[in-house]
Amino acid sequence: MTLVEEPAAATPEKEIGRARRRKEDARLITGRTTWTDNMVLPGMLHLAIVRSPVAHARITNVDVSAAQQAPGVIAVFTGADLAEEQGSLPCAWPVTPDMVNPGHPSVAVDEVNHVGEAVAVIVGRSKVAAQDAVELVDVDYDLLPVVLDMEEAVKDGADLVHDHTSANTSYHFVFDAGEAGTGADTEQAFADAEVVVSRRLINQRLIPAFMEPRSVVVQPQGDNYTLWSATQIPHILRVMLAMVTGVPEHKLRVIAPDVGGGFGGKITPTPEEVLTLLVARRLGKPIKWTETRSESLMTAHHGRDQIQYIDIAADREGNVKGLRVRLLADMGAYLRLITPGIPALGAFMFPGIYKFPAYRFECDGVFTNKVPTDAYRGAGRPEATFAIERIMDELAVELGMDPLELRRKNWIRAEEFPFTTVAGLQYDSGDYDGATQAALELLGYDELRAEQQRRRESGDPVQLGIGFSTFTEMCGLAPSRVLGSLSFGAGGWESASIRMLPTGKVEVVTGSTPHGQGHETAWSQLVADHLGVPFEDVEVLHGDTAISSKGLDTYGSRSLVVGGTAVVKAAEKVVAKARKIAAHLLEASEDDLEFSGGKFSVRGTPGTGLGIQEIALAIFAAHNYPEGVEPSIDAEATFDPENFSFPHGTHICAMEVDTETGFVKIRKYACVDDVGTIVNPLIVEGQVHGGLAQGIAQALYEEAVYDADGNLTTGTFVDYLVPSAADLPHFDTGNTVHEATSNPIGAKGVGEAGCIASTPAVVNAAIDAVRHLGVSDLRMPLTPERVWRALHEGGDGAGLPPGPDRATAGTIAYGGASTETSSGVSTDASSLGGDR
Amino acid sequence: MTQINVRVDGASYSDDVEPRTLLVHYLREQLGKVGTVVGCDTSNCGACTVHLDGEAVKSCTVFAVQADGSEVTTIEGISSNGTLHPMQKAFHEMHGLQCGFCTPGMIMASIDLVKDNPDPSEDEVREGIEGNLCRCTGYQNIIRAVQQAAGEMSGRTAAADTLGAQS
Ligand code: FES
Ligand code: FES
Secondary structure, three states: OOOOOOOOOOOOOOOOOOOOOOOOHHHHOOOOOOOHHHOOOOOOEEEEEEEOOOOOEEEEEEEOHHHHHOOOEEEEEEHHHHHHHHOOOOOOOOOOOOOOOOOOOOOOOOEEOOOOOEEEEEEEOOHHHHHHHHOOOEEEEEEOOOOOOHHHHOOOOOOOOOOOOOOOEEEEEEEEOOOOOOOHHHHHHHHHOOEEEEEEEEEEEEOOOOOOOOEEEEEEEOOEEEEEEOOOOHHHHHHHHHHHHOOOHHHEEEEOOOOOOOOOOOOOOOHHHHHHHHHHHHHOOOEEEEOOHHHHHHHOOEEEEEEEEEEEEEOOOOOEEEEEEEEEEEEEOOOOOOOOHHHHHHHHHOOOOEOOOOEEEEEEEEEOOOOOEOOOOOOOHHHHHHHHHHHHHHHHHHHOOOHHHHHHHHEOOHHHOOEEOOOOOEEOOOOHHHHHHHHHHHHOHHHHHHHHHHHHHHOOOEEEEEEEEEEEOOEOOOOHHHHHHOOOOOOOOEEEEEEEOOOOOEEEEEOOOOOOOOHHHHHHHHHHHHHOOOHHHEEEEOOEOOOOOOOOOOOOOOHHHHHHHHHHHHHHHHHHHHHHHHHHHHOOOHHHEEEEOOEEEEOOOOOOOEEHHHHHHHHHHOOOOOOOOOOOOEEEEEEOOOOOEOOEEEEEEEEEEEOOOOOEEEEEEEEEEEOEOOOOHHHHHHHHHHHHHHHHHHHHOOOOOEOOOOOEOOOOOOOOOOOOHHHOOOEEEEEEOOOOOOOOOOEOOOOOHHHHHHHHHHHHHHHHHHHHHOOOOOOOOOOHHHHHHHHHHOOOOOOOOOOOHHHHHHHHHOOOOOOOOOOOOOOOHHHOOOOO | OEEEEEEEOOEEEEEEEOOOOEHHHHHHHHOOOOOOOOOOOOOOOOOOEEEEOOEEEEOOOOEHHHHOOOEEEOHHHOOEOOEOOHHHHHHHHOOOOOOOOOHHHHHHHHHHHHHHOOOOOHHHHHHHOOOOOOOOOOOHHHHHHHHHHHHHHOOOOOOOOOOOOOO
16 A cells, blocks of 8 residues: 655654654555444344433333344343343542442333433344344333423422432532632632622533444453454453453453544443443353444433533732632433543633632532433533633623733733642643734734724624633643542553564554544654654554553543653663663673664764664574573553643634624634644644534534433434534644643643634634624524524523523522622623614 | 345445345445445435445445446545555545544545536535535545645646645
């Protein structure tokens, strides 16, 4: 296969920083890929799942007799059949000691709690036979009240999702920055403040919508099992499946072959993985399950879904004094792997890049009769960034200040790094002003502001707005001690090993398992530079617990920061051992050897010496090696950073809003991100583009909607609007580089930046376009109808009443929490409509 | 069961299929042509796009029996003797893929697009591949790739946009 010629590197001898075309592409562009659903094993049977059509009910009877007799059906199992061996799906993040976890059976035994929950499984000789028999299973449901609205769910006397619990609240998590932890400092800051602005914001439920449907194949061989899955977390999955099913960990091999996207959507052990394994164990036969897209949208976990009450206090000059956040976070019906931890992780990001003296955060995790939520790109941090970047705009309006001016006044200045925030995080490096200046230029800010003014003055039906998001995120998840202090059940370190093969080629084994991020290429670049071997001579292995036995997989923009560093550390060990052998063979002292360009030479005699690839053969032959040295060169390393990393950036969106139809259109989008050291600029740019698409989609298109009975009405790609090329604008992106100090590469992580930053920039831009027409909030996604309604009927366009009620909505809803201060901002509905 | 005769990627096949079998399932399950993938069940994602007698179709919207007597080309049949099709090459060069799941369909749709419009503008490419969803790339590099391949396929000098990568 001939791939294209590579462009020369900027500095010819360095791989790091070079826009290498990806090694992964060769198989992906030719259709020679190993998706899980491509697997065919001799004698393989197929699984289909009978799913609940109702959101909440007691199961009174499951009749499988007709299905059992259907042609091609091998076996049918109900929840009761599998009750003893199915365990409960794991939740690894008890954010409070008293968190209520109702347990999560993979197939319902006597109660269903969301539409799509598994009720029975069918094994057929073909996929079609199994699917046909799904219709033949007769289930009697005794309907129970359906709980969907979080604000209703937390009221006293509300119907319960789980009747063995006393309330729909799973936990109440509090983070208080004040020394006393009582909230007194924050209350005082609000009492003393000259200006207080409050908002109730909805961060709607989203569906990760990875393109490759989930798929699982299990092959039993005696009491050993190999499980292939389209998962982001083969290593974590192996541990969890062993715990849940009792298959001993050393008898279980998990392989994540090529995985078609994840975005957090494939970060949790799923009911289907458990069921496929259980059925394969029962029958002793290979089994495959692959979901349909409708099954995926309905039953793979969702993300976001928070109601946010946020209050900001400031003085008249625009110095922020305090921040208060209360959340209702929808857990759905059950707690998945990290469901409860996501809002808790976000807690640390609400203060953003600003210097708040006082901050208090409270969150209730709430059960509803919907599919569970869990990680989705950014996980907790996009929600927080959205809230702070929206409220900064509202504060600016209240103060009559330019939104960028307000931000500048309050953000951490370049010379103040490292800076410990009110939430206790230490931001290591950056320059918010530098990135902002660069983004303004990229956008052509002054011209667009002038055009905005012209459009306003002429009463153009199409108005123009400009919105900012100046943000940071906490990446490189990671520091195990910190995760432990947050009650997370695992660490965040990563492992790598490097094996020098006899012919001088190099195998790199990484515990960080990619699903489109280009690890094979980026890791090859790291190793090529650190070992001084050609890029082409490096092969990166991943995603198979039998090959890479240790790992904590890929999420939270941790791959390069943590996993890449482990690779570099392993490379350093390889060089150290090769140096010993080189010294022996060259009859020199180790201290006299220089290592450069892959070659050891005696100081002062460059050009002579021994290449590391030659040493690999010498040590394989092992005819002549130093005492006390073992004959092979390979090394393993793990890395656990002391701190997170903090990419930052400024995103600016220019948005046209058609006031007659409510249609919005991005006119221009520019952003400058600082992700620290860039190993491969091509990959970095691609990650930013993809993130932008998803963040913009939250602002404009996507929302998982349930009807009053708990049916997902956005259950296909007809209704759930993943944007196409025609729906998205051209992106102008750039970078500044301030290296991270928490890892030797200096990388900060890039996977989530675009997704976190873009959502508030887009919404702020739309509101900026029509604020002079009386609009001060818009509910995401900004559908034409919502924008039109906001313009003509006031409010946020989605039914929230305009005017004074808005300010009290939070007080009413939040179970009587009465710390609300009245809003300085109100929507003057009466000025709408007729003005234009 | 109905018997069909089709040519797929240059080879002839004669097979019995159930009338309800979709072309994509015939390709994947009966012929082992797993390069073509399934991403949805509503014909919205375009992941399954192949060429049927030279035209791009979503192979999940066509019954295998409808392909009787036809010529089907999949992603596995567009490169010859180890030489990539210009569209494959351009996707690689412009970083038009990440996870790569949408990529076979995207490439097949793009080849057809360029056949009809040998010099598409950015907006024309955006409209032209509207039926193919990608969740990873944000499309921008896909568009660069299609434009570059269009140049090469029509013999124009590839007006390759700079990679846009800031090094
Ligand atoms: S699988 Fe054919 S369009 Fe989605
Ligand atoms: S590259 Fe992943 S869906 Fe397009």
